[in-house]
Structures are given as structure tokens and as C-alpha cells.
Amino acid sequence: NAGVTQTPKFRILKIGQSMTLQCTQDMNHNYMYWYRQDPGMGLKLIYYSVGAGITDKGEVPNGYNVSRSTTEDFPLRLELAAPSQTSVYFCASNPELGTSGSPLYEQYFGPGTRLTVT
């Protein structure tokens, strides 16, 4: 059980380039999330998904796109990279309900992708 995995770990992009950040979880979780972390700003939610085929915007979705074709994968796409997208990106997941049937909001995080846009 690998949990949440993210690739790549590091990436440098030039302005205007595009890339996809990969996220995979093997815990059969319905809910998945993408956050960005900037110094002193905590984590900001970019997009989230409540199941395959269903995605929605978070606080800071501009400049990003997502898709969710399977339960396991939730890739994040940057189409035209800008310096403002320099950040550390985290993927997270959680099941819909806890083992006792109560709501469970504990999220499991991947190790992150450090992206620099120059």
C-alpha cells in the first residue's frame, strides 16, 4: 500500500510551457484534492474531486485544469505556465466515510511536487 504518490518530485518550467502533475492513490478513496503551498500562506485548495468523472474548483483554480477518469488518478494540468505558479503542489485523498460510518475528513497527503517557473 503506497498511499498517495506524486510525480515528478521537482520540475523547472519556462514561461508558457505546459505540464501535468501526476497523482495516484491506491486506497480506493473517493475524494481527492490538489493544493498549492506558498511560504507563509498555508495550503490553498486548487481543485477537488468527489469521485471519478466529478471535479470542482477550489479557492485558486485559475491557470489549472483537472480530470478524474479513474478512482486512482487525479492529474493536474498547467497549460501556460506563469511565474505565479511557482509553488509546492500537494495531492491528497480521503474516503467518503470513516470505518464507523461517521464523516471522515482526515486527508492523506502525497510527498509534493516542487515546481519552478522561470
Next chain:
Amino acid sequence: AQSVTQPDIHITVSEGASLELRCNYSYGATPYLFWYVQSPGQGLQLLLKYFSGDTLVQGIKGFEAEFKRSQSSFNLRKPSVHWSDAAEYFCAVGYTGFQKLVFGTGTRLLVSP
């Protein structure tokens, strides 16, 4: 809107001393509360969580936190800090029927010898 406040950006504690990190939230009903730790270059790891019941919760690595409804607080404590506790700590709140978390801006803990 729901929010989480961690008023201390940085805290320095001597090794062996006690620690308290503050967290305040704004939310009308009983929230679901979490503390996460992030070591340098790593992802976030859950330290402890509060859903209901006993307001003093125990977590991993010797941490505990107390939920105080009257103060809308969920402060993290440790009686004796170790050098390996140096990290960034995030408080987060989830709310009923809405599977998203709101994170505080974090507190960076430095441990001096």
C-alpha cells in the same frame, strides 16, 4: 466564511521545554479539527484529530491537543520538545457535510539546544 488562525508564524523553544501552538477557528457548529506536521521537504503527516467526545486528544510523537468550544480553540501541546520536532505545524478544520479542509497558515517550530 470558515477560517483558521494560527497567530504565531515562528516559535523557538529550547529542547526539553514544553510547547503550545495556538489555533483558533471560526465555525458555527462543532468542527472536525486536525493538526498536521510537515518536516522540511516532506508532505503533511497527521498528528491528531478531534471529531467528538473527550476534548483532550492524544496523537503521535507525544503530542496532545485540547478542544475548547468556548474559546473556539484547538491548541497543540507537548510537555518536552525534542530537536526532531522542528518542523512546520498546520491546524485544519473540516465541517459537516463538506469534505474539504481549511488550513491555517502554519507555525514554524525551531528547537534550540
